[in-house]
Amino acid sequence: MSFVYDERTSASRYVDVVWHTVDTSDGTYLASADARWDMIFTVGAHGSRVLLSGPSSQPTVVPYVAGNRNLGIRFAPGAYFTHVPVDAMRDRTVALPMPSPDTFVLAGSSWPFPGTDGVLVDARVDALVEALADRGLLARDDVVETALAGDPVPLSTRTVERHFTHTTGMSPRRVRQIARAREAVDRLQRGGGIADVAHALGYADQAHLTRDLKRLTGYTPGQSRDRDEPV
Known part of the structure; x- marks a missing residue:
């Protein structure tokens, strides 16, 4: 670095x-x-x-x-x-x-x-x-934070999607994928095993983890683990 x-x-x-x-x-x-x-x-x-x-x-x-x-x-x-x-x-x-x-x-x-x-x-x-x-x-949309935290939101799926697109320009699914990939890198850099991280974060398998990290961070899980830079 x-x-x-x-x-x-x-x-x-x-x-x-x-x-x-x-x-x-x-x-x-x-x-x-x-x-x-x-x-x-x-x-x-x-x-x-x-x-x-x-x-x-x-x-x-x-x-x-x-x-x-x-x-x-x-x-x-x-x-x-x-x-x-x-x-x-x-x-x-x-x-x-x-x-x-x-x-x-x-x-x-x-x-x-x-x-x-x-x-x-x-x-x-x-x-x-x-x-x-x-x-x-500068404003804050609490619906987005609540949904990302996994807490129940008393709104329709379409309404929640509108909140996400208004604040991030992305769908809830995409935002969650990004948050999960960043969490995966953080766990890998703290010493987590690739298979363990994939399982803990709900990836289908290590190949799924690899595809997501490469697409969203530019690095494979192994490269992320050894990378001496912040996410």
């Missing part, structure tokens, strides 16, 4: 994790499918950058550059941005305008760039997320 990675959980109901990386060389990273919205803040030799990423349904090649410092917000299941249709952002990442090194523009308004390191960054990220939510630009 050519970058140093760490993450923290967040107290915000809109956020899953906040991660930090420092790129130690030039290269590329293959990011697994992730049916979540993300924001990435970067500071490097050529200035600052803010990226907004929509939910991804397939692996994505992400370049990294030596010396860059990055901060990412991985939003919670069901959290979504309201100012742009999800179909316009699925499997897409856009750079947001930055009128100054300290501000970026989202939905026609300027917002503070939180930075990428330092003791105040976590508090600034939390404040930014809450401000986006207060302005109605």
Whole structure:
């Protein structure tokens, strides 16, 4: 791995994790499918950058550059941005305008760039997320989270599907496949045996696990187990 990675959980109901990386060389990273919205803040030799990423349904090649410092917000299941249709952002990442090194523009308004390191960054990220939510630009669909958790949802199958497509641009089945593949990689990296992981997560057999991981993460179970990078 050519970058140093760490993450923290967040107290915000809109956020899953906040991660930090420092790129130690030039290269590329293959990011697994992730049916979540993300924001990435970067500071490097050529200035600052803010990226907004929509939910991804397939692996994505992400370049990294030596010396860059990055901060990412991985939003919670069901959290979504309201100012742009999800179909316009699925499997897409856009750079947001930055009128100054300290501000970026989202939905026609300027917002503070939180930075990428330092003791105040976590508090600034939390404040930014809450401000986006207060302005109605960030919302959360509890139906999606409830359904993904396996809890009963008192709605018709078609209504649940509409909630998923509105927030992720994907069907519930696809989102669950992605979540299961990511869980499989996490278990493999923590030492789980391939056959055991396949059985525990309900794959028909090891071949089924291999097909899903290759399609959704870009790696086989064996490669995932030995990969020294986060999912």
